Amino acid sequence: MDESTSRHPSAHGKDKARDLRETNSSPSAEAGHSIFECAERYSRMGLGVIPVSYAGKHPIVKWEQYQHRRANEIELNEWFGNGQPRNVGIVCGRVSNNLVVLDFDKPESYERFFNTANLESETPVVKTARGFHVWLQTIEPVRSFVVGELGLDVIGEGKFILARLVDTLLVFCTRS
Numbered sequence: 202m203d204e205s206t207s208r209h210p211s212a213h214g215k216d217k218a219r220d221l222r223e224t225n226s227s228p229s230a231e232a233g234h235s236i237f238e239c240a241e242r243y244s245r246m247g248l249g250v251i252p253v254s255y256a257g258k259h260p261i262v263k264w265e266q267y268q269h270r271r272a273n274e275i276e277l278n279e280w281f282g283n284g285q286p287r288n289v290g291i292v293c294g295r296v297s298n299n300l301v302v303l304d305f306d307k308p309e310s311y312e313r314f315f316n317t318a319n320l321e322s323e324t325p326v327v328k329t330a331r332g333f334h335v336w337l338q339t340i341e342p343v344r345s346f347v348v349g350e351l352g353l354d355v356i357g358e359g360k361f362i363l364a365r366l367v368d369t370l371l372v373f374c375t376r377s
Contacts, residue, residue, distance in 0.1 A: 249296035
């Protein structure tokens, strides 16, 4: 599997946390979608979105306020609808329905930590340049922390990840 692919989970929503589900549509530029359309779709799914430099991982705006509120359509249009190359950042934590991403830098750490076949049928798992991102939603917000011996960063409240626009689009659904 190359870096631009996603493992294809089929979420079952068996726990009391918010349910993660996947759609068959992808907001990738290759599928004919603009960066604005991609950012807007992530936002409509309840995810906090920020603009990130195209060549790096640096927010283009002061983003502290976006840890507490989602950007509105006018902001999204200013950031992503102006033709400037941008990456989409997804803000983790409370603003994104308690999104937590387990960032494994080494594939062997990910595979040692989880029964990957079971995990990948329950929640989105995305291949990154160095390892894997495991997307989870929790009942309560989780603070970010590092587990060095596992090569694991737990990315939660106060952090963001880059959205991989060529990955399967993730839809966050709340349980009724």
